Amino acid sequence: MANLKRKQIYLDGESDRALKRLAFATKISESEHIRRAVKKYVAMQKGKMPEEDPIWQLIGLCDKPDGPTDASIHHDRYLYGKQV
Template identity: 45%
Template sequence: MLSKHPIQIYLDDRQDRTLRRLAEENKSSISALIRRAIDMLLAQTPVEKDPAYQLIGLISSGLHNLAEEHDEYIVQEIEKEGK
């Protein structure tokens, strides 16, 4: 199971009432509804906004097929070290 981290938020009256009603209707907890909403928001976030996306192409290996043949390149390096 993934670890969960506590967080405290403040809701206005409408948000609180609506979440409680939705949780009851869905036989779910408010926390589960909030986690699901966060997952939906994150899924809608364009990949270009992910900081890790900025790393793509940052370093050039000079190998044009590294993504497809990475296992072969690793084997070659291991064999070189063994000699």
Template identity: 40%
Template sequence: MELYRKVEKKAKRESMSSAAIIREAVAQYLEKEGEKEIDWENDPIFKLVGIIKDGPTDLSVNHDYYLYGMKKKKKHQRCQK
């Protein structure tokens, strides 16, 4: 309710409709979000992909085992070769 009152107050002060104030705010928000897109090509972590040639073949399934020593999971039927 407080947010609604603030929008109404701003709309009145600027001689605009509440809908116009909301559209403007959403447009500004989306513009800022677009600026935050990640440049994967230059991301230092992304550049690490493929750096390790040998290692466990079940790492994606058993990462908890390798990181924390938890019980290993069985590979899914489709993942077995």
């Protein structure tokens, strides 16, 4: 299987029951249905997210071993080089 990342989500009761029924009926795991739905949704959103926006540079920034530990406080500094 591909390199999967763990995510935690919350579903309302109706969505949870529907997902369980779908997984049972199709013999495909709930997780696989969620992955497929996310992939389809993201594909539909292409072109709606401004890729040039510096905010996207923050994604994964703090996961780096030498990444900043104060990015949530001083995000403008990391995005725009501004001293706030």
